[in-house]
Amino acid sequence: MNLKEYSELSRDELIERISRAKKEKNAVVLGHNYQRDEVQRACDILGDSLGLSRYAASTDADIIVFCGVMFMAETAKILAPQKRVFIPEKGAGCPLAAGANMEDVLKLKEKYPDHIVISYVNTTAEVKAVTDICCTSGNAIEVVRSVGEKPVIFLPDENLGMWVKKTLGKQNMILWEGGCYVHQMIRLEHLEAARAKYPEATIIVHPECPYLVVSAADMVGSTSAMFNYVKEHDEHVILGTEIGLIERIIREIPDKKVDWLKPDAVCFNMKQITLPKLARCLEEGFYEVELEEEIRAAAGGAIRRMIEIG
Ligand code: SF4
Structure with a gap:
């Protein structure tokens, strides 16, 4: 089947095909925190790039499908050379x-x-x-x-x-x-506006944000550190990172009060992975990550x- 045919399938049909192919091929689907909500829901494990690659190295699965950008899938292959590693969209690069x-x-x-x-x-x-x-x-x-x-x-x-x-x-x-480009969109004026509106909130930003933003935040952390902080604390938290992480937090720990520092901080490279591409990847084998051994x-x-x- 080609991608157009996969795109004509309903969400339920795609999910069913993805689940069946995972079982038949003993595959595990890893997803970065910045993936689309519907892709995150179809993944077995979510996390940051290194956490996912470490998981890839330890899993019993024969096939790893990495929903993220290419360097992440490559890192999984570097750490798990004996496994077959796939990415649903080979053009999903990180600028x-x-x-x-x-x-x-x-x-x-x-x-x-x-x-x-x-x-x-x-x-x-x-x-x-x-x-x-x-x-x-x-x-x-x-x-x-x-x-x-x-x-x-x-x-x-x-x-x-x-x-x-x-x-x-x-x-x-x-x-x-x-x-x-995603974290560079987050500027000091966004942080100051959030601080003025919610003076009691804790503001956590990713270290890829400009230093002016980083130095004015309450905390600086990776996506995993942000997720864990929100999980373990009850106060209102405002996050300066790509919106996919915040969508995950709202879905998995809905009782927490979380806001975006910049709701349009979207990584379009990450969003190139879609459910039809994930289903095609699992069923048709597009695209395998290969690296020269040296x-x-x-x-x-x-x-x-x-x-x-x-
Ligand atoms: S958010 Fe997107 S562009 Fe920015 S570092 Fe991650 S993958 Fe690259």
Whole structure:
């Protein structure tokens, strides 16, 4: 069946096909917190990119379908090379990850040979392969702290790098000039308006937001940290991140009072995954993620060094 034919099926028919194919193929469907609501509902596990990849490495399933952007599916393949990993839309890329290529990173390494290259997981497998240590938004501070006084090249998210640099007071960090268009939409005026309207609320923002926003928030955290905070606290929380996470919170813990800092902060790349594409992926095998073994092994080294740090 082609995609048009899948698109003509009802929601119930798609869900039924997805469930049947998962059982028949011993497949697990992982979904990032920024996926569409209807896709999240069809996933077995939801979470952030690293949590999902760690799950991919430990699952008994033969097939992993990753509903997210390409670097996430690649990371699952890097950590679970013995599994077949699929993504329902191969064009679902992350512009932040696409902004750093291996050749430019190699040039920087040549120019600054004594620097440690620390890359956010939002990078391609090729960039990870020339990286010393990976990091996530949840452990970036710990990873940079682990190298001590050594100089660092940090890529590709400048806002995340700036937050780390300011938090640690580390001067010898070269920051790559990249950013996430979704979190860059969240500005100081949005935070100030929310603060004026709900002075009692706790405002938590993602570290990919501009530093002006990050430095004015009550807390800074990854999507998992935000989810856990809301779960464990009862006060009104306002979140500065992509709206998919907030939709998940409203669905899974509806008794909590949560608001968006910017309700139109939407990642259109994440939203490229749809239910018809997920059904086609499971039934027809579109699209398998394949990596050259040399790249996969080198990238795995950078991720493993991060996991060792914590
Ligand atoms: S939210 Fe930003 S960093 Fe995440 S996938 Fe979308 S563009 Fe990339």
